[in-house]
Amino acid sequence: MYQIAADLHTHTLVSNHAFNTITEMATKAASMGYKAIAVTDHGCAMPDSPHIWYFNNLVRLPDVLEGIPVLKGVEANVMDLDGTLDFSQQQLAQFDWVIASIHGDCLPGKLTVEQATELWLKVAENPYVDMIGHSEQANHVYDYERVTREFAARNKVVELNGNSFAVRPEGAPNMKALALACKKSGCKIALNSDAHSIYHLERGVSHLYGLLEEIEFPPELIVNSSGENLRRELEIHNKKIVDRIGELLR
16 A cells, blocks of 8 residues: 655765765665655764765756666754754755754754754744654654644655664654654655665665554655655755656656
């Protein structure tokens, strides 16, 4: 019943705890039959992140690499309770896909439900944020129903992160509650690997399908379930790249 046609959260070796080049990630995604892949290395505030010059040059790469459309993106870091990200609005505007995530290296400690709720509501106001990354974390539990209503209203995609079960297991049980809130509010989601290697990318996200089956999540709310869904989402987010690669996503 469930499938994905694109992975919208992956890393290359410029994030120093990842292991493959952008060419290798694109080649693997193409071999898996994906319609597209987003390369979203860590924003500059993370200790392992690339220099800002990497991101400036990334957006100059061709739209299609190794036979597959590659969205040039970033996993930007939420830096404070005001929802500030580690890129300027001008910088964020250049990307094909922007994830906003909380990492302990940039926003350490545990937040109250009220703090986390207000933080994500402020992030939702940022017009350049496309997707909310691994927000089921145990240290940052928020009012899922209230915030996903706002995410839905502002066309923010909520990620179900397949890597969370391995690296953030204490928060993984929250994923069901988050998915249920998205279903109730009509908030769109994406199933992503958060792959840090071609081997991780190949493992995919099929282990998330059971969760969606259990709650009877509407497939039409999964933005990366088909190339056509992704194309429509890129149009909604006013991404210029869709004019160049749109036909490849049909």
